[in-house]
Amino acid sequence: MAADAVRRGVVPIALAVGTDGLCRLTYAGFDALQALDPEPCRPFDRDRRGLSLGEGAAALVLETEAHARARGARPQAAVLGWAATSDAHHVTAPHPDGAGALAALRGALAHAFVAPEAVDYVNAHGSGTRQNDAVEVGVLRRVFGRRLGHLPVSSTKSQLGHCLGAAGAVEAVVTVLALREGLLPPTL
Numbered sequence: 001m002a003a004d005a006v007r008r009g010v011v012p013i014a015l016a017v018g019t020d021g022l023c024r025l026t027y028a029g030f031d032a033l034q035a036l037d038p039e040p041c042r043p044f045d046r047d048r049r050g051l052s053l054g055e056g057a058a059a060l061v062l063e064t065e066a067h068a069r070a071r072g073a074r075p076q077a078a079v080l081g082w083a084a085t086s087d088a089h090h091v092t093a094p095h096p097d098g099a100g101a102l103a104a105l106r107g108a109l110a111h112a113f114v115a116p117e118a119v120d121y122v123n124a125h126g127s128g129t130r131q132n133d134a135v136e137v138g139v140l141r142r143v144f145g146r147r148l149g150h151l152p153v154s155s156t157k158s159q160l161g162h163c164l165g166a167a168g169a170v171e172a173v174v175t176v177l178a179l180r181e182g183l184l185p186p187t188l
Contacts, residue, residue, distance in 0.1 A: 001061050005080035012067040018169025019057035026164070033092050041128030041162075043155035043187050044137065054161020060171035060176075063067045069180060071157045077113040079110025093131040101125075103144050116144050119151065121184060123175045126155020127162055159188040 002014035030036050030053060037050035061073075085107065087100030094101060107118060122144075125136055140148050156174050156179050163170045180186050 003082065006064055009064075013063035015059055016062055016169065017057065017059040018163075018166040020055055020163055020167075022053055022055045033058060035092050035129060037128060040188065041158055042125030043124070043128045043158050044133050045128075048128045048130060048133060050129055051157065052161040054157070054163045055162065056163045056166045056170050058142075058173040059066060060172060061167060073167055080147070081108050081109030081110070083111055092129070093153065094122045094133065098135040098142075101136060101139045102142060109143075117147065121175075121179070121180075122151060122153040123171050123185070124153050124155045126157055126187060128155075128157060130156060144186050152184050154185050154187040156185050156187075159185065173177035 002016040005011050006014050028037075030051070035050050037048070041050065041052040042048045051065075051156060060185075063073070065075070068074060083104045083106075085096040085100045085104040089095035089100075107165070108117075122140065124140070126133060140153065144151055156171055160170060174185060
């Protein structure tokens, strides 16, 4: 939304921030749902048992090219497109057919005018839960087809945990830094 406000000229610069801190209630809730792995999470691993919680914050400065130039900033990345959906299937599990995730991925690519063939890396949601990871792999197969076997895909949640409300911003920053440095983060 901040990127669209900048793109539409509503504002020349915006700060997009994600933050979330852990508390006992949050941890107890995920534990009661049996969604936690007592070991570090293993996204996409056949023996995955759940997620690891993390906490953090990240901020992205989104601005027009002209605004960045005027203040002497060197842009690190561009937000070409985005999409938001909700399948509202279950509090911790996506719909088994992945309709929400599929609509989000296809919508973001369409909004960006980017074909799936032009994607060189996917920082996946990869939470380490049995249902989420299986559905996500199915969605990635539907969007990228046979190319998926040769497309780098990883989940930084194996290193950072699931930062909940901060996850999108944290993982966006990690992805920008990884691409800038030419290093793709592994899934541990």
